[in-house]
Amino acid sequence: MSYQMTFRDCGTDMCPNDYIIKEISGISLRSCATSCLIQFNCLGFCYSNAEQGCNLFNSFEVSVAASYHRMYCARGEIDGYTRRGRKAYRSFASLLPLSDAITACAQDGAVLAMPESAAENAWVLSLTSESTIWISGSDVAVEGTWVATDTGIALPYFRWDVPEPNGGRNENCIIMGSDGLWVDVPCADDRAFNFICEKTLS
Incomplete structure (x- = not known):
């Protein structure tokens, strides 16, 4: 862009x-x-x-x-996305399994939101009134090595709640709670949360 x-x-x-x-x-x-x-x-x-x-x-x-x-x-807005720094974000109040949330972002030319700093984490939280949202992050490939769900890039920032992450091989994806803290949860399609997509501007 x-x-x-x-x-x-x-x-x-x-x-x-x-x-x-x-x-x-x-x-x-x-x-x-x-x-x-x-x-x-x-x-x-x-x-x-x-x-x-x-x-x-x-x-x-x-x-x-x-x-x-x-x-x-x-x-302030680009194609329905709210800009902040080099990214633009859009909140979706749709309860979807993680795989469907990723697909919805991709269809919109975006990826699942991945906060890269405390300031960005707070900003992403401010964009939604929902209590829990999916954010990008998975250690399904290598236990304990968290990467972006969509791109495989290593996560540069974490905001884990205590004592998270604690799910081992059973909990390999991330949700953000209403307090902005992260919790590892199963990635299975029987769990549905709201989500935020992001686009990186250039």
Whole structure:
């Protein structure tokens, strides 16, 4: 997905100077947009063509005029998905077995949500009012080695409840509870939960 689709011109030369989270110089507009995407708390950026200057910000409160900059706001929604950082998410209030939840995400061009940090875990939790949801994660291939259910990528972050994971070979998939904590459960089709899909933006 291109930066033109991910960001929109805010129509102003005013930039939120008090809310800059990172300043980068000597980069292109596209690189500036990419830098914002990989910052989970980046809501947009200001870019100067003349100076090739890039300021990433985490608030839309404008505090200073900068006529040589142009302000770009991250789109809040893209194709029904809510953007945060380099990902966009959509919550599905449909009770499905894990295999069907994975299929539903895939049919939407997405994968099952995989929180990669405490901030992202809290964000995913905030997207649903349901008490329990499937999230991406399985150790069915190698016991104790947790990887993304859809892609096989090693999970970079965990938020296990105590004393989880404790299911051994009988519990190889993950649900997130209403407290944001993870529990390992059987992957069998006789269990159905709601789920969140995610798309990675580029």
